[in-house]
Amino acid sequence: MSLIAAASFFGWLVGPLAGGYLAQYGAAMAFQVAAVAVFLCMIFVATVIKETHKVSNEQSFLSLFKSNNSLTLxxxxxxxxxxxxxxxxxxx
Incomplete structure (x- = not known):
């Protein structure tokens, strides 16, 4: 959990800094660079991180939602x- 929090806070730090430096090239450039970064992260996650949890039962979404939501806690x-x-x- 601490690694997830560290990665999240790193994004909160680097995102505005990168946006500020890229603002001189226009607002669209900052969003385009962010889109490329998100796409690269998506490719990384899809290729490097393996699936560890396979759902074996075939239940409807509604029944899964009723039995596995946080309000059951x-x-x-x-x-x-x-x-x-x-x-x-x-x-x-």
Missing amino acids: LSHPNILNLFVLQFFSVLV
């Missing part, structure tokens, strides 16, 4: 208490 009392505490702390 609220059936656990400790998580429900944490949810209520977090909800009301955001309101204040």
Whole structure:
């Protein structure tokens, strides 16, 4: 998880810096370079990272959504208490 957070924060740092340097060539250039970078990352992920989880059952999307959403966690009392505490702390 820390590697994911580090990569995310690195993107938050490098993105605006690159956009600022590329702004002298026009706003379109910054977006074109970003599109190329995203495409290269997509190719990297598709070729280097192997699939580790194969779904073996053939269920409908709706039944999978009903059984595997985050709201099912609220059936656990400790998580429900944490949810209520977090909800009301955001309101204040």
